[in-house]
Amino acid sequence: ETGVTQTPRHLVMGMTNKKSLKCEQHLGHNAMYWYKQSAKKPLELMFVYNFKEQTENNSVPSRFSPECPNSSHLFLHLHTLQPEDSALYLCASSQGYRDSYQETQYFGPGTRLLVL
Amino acid sequence: QKEVEQNSGPLSVPEGAIASLNCTYSDRGSQSFFWYRQYSGKSPELIMFIYSNGDKEDGRFTAQLNKASQYVSLLIRDSQPSDSATYLCAVRMDSSYKLIFGSGTRLLVRP
Numbered sequence: 001e002t003g004v005t006q007t008p009r010h011l012v013m014g015m016t017n018k019k020s021l022k023c024e025q026h027l028g029h030n031a032m033y034w035y036k037q038s039a040k041k042p043l044e045l046m047f048v049y050n051f052k053e054q055t056e057n058n059s060v061p062s063r064f065s066p067e068c069p070n071s072s073h074l075f076l077h078l079h080t081l082q083p084e085d086s087a088l089y090l091c092a093s094s095q096g097y098r099d100s101y102q103e104t105q106y107f108g109p110g111t112r113l114l115v116l
Numbered sequence: 117q118k119e120v121e122q123n124s125g126p127l128s129v130p131e132g133a134i135a136s137l138n139c140t141y142s143d144r145g146s147q148s149f150f151w152y153r154q155y156s157g158k159s160p161e162l163i164m165f166i167y168s169n170g171d172k173e174d175g176r177f178t179a180q181l182n183k184a185s186q187y188v189s190l191l192i193r194d195s196q197p198s199d200s201a202t203y204l205c206a207v208r209m210d211s212s213y214k215l216i217f218g219s220g221t222r223l224l225v226r227p
Contacts, residue, residue, distance in 0.1 A: 042219045043215075043217040048214070050213065055213065090159055090160070096213070098212055099211055101147060103208065103213070104148075104162060105215060107162075110158075112157075
């Protein structure tokens with residue numbers, strides 16, 4: 001266990017559904033991240049939050065909507081997804097000190113999403 | 117385009133051998149370098165990181181960094197079948213939170 005939890009672990013949804021992914025970290029970190037991992041592709045960074053403020057949005061479609069109410073919790077709200085959005089969605093956290101050589105990200109177990 | 121390149125493999129080694137995994141990166145402003153292990157269907161697990169030129173050892177794992185050649189490697193000594201996984205190289209740029217990941221090298225350790 002890395003101290004980063006994600007729920008649900010598996011999700012099947014239709015293209016018209018609305019669902020949310022939840023991430024919680026128990027490491028006292030200040031930065032949290034959403035990544036997407038599709039088959040045969042490198043990990044793709046989606047969003048970065050540091051001290052609850054969004055610092056990066058990597059041109060992610062608006063059908064993905066992140067929310068970070070505090071430094072310990074991160075949500076990804078999903079609506080009108082497409083089948084090509086099926087992937088493993090990973091949450092990560094780090095201390096949030098960008099000038100530190102030891103700034104290290106720790107990943108949660110992921111949510112396996114299937115869009116039908 | 118900042119890139120991190122890894123051979124996709126599979127790299128097949130016999131049990132007990134040394135496995136050598138390699139990674140090159142394109143941005144000279146890269147600050148820290150990470151190796152993650154990912155078992156099939158699981159999330160990436162941090163093995164170790166390095167930020168100074170040279171070697172860094174942790175148990176059976178040694179990370180090697182050569183900034184002049186923009187090259188980082190991971191050596192696994194006494195490879196075990198349980199080491200069979202995909203190994204992801206990740207690079208963090210100076211003053212950035214962002215990690216750039218390679219596509220990973222699949223390692224297969226034969227009993």
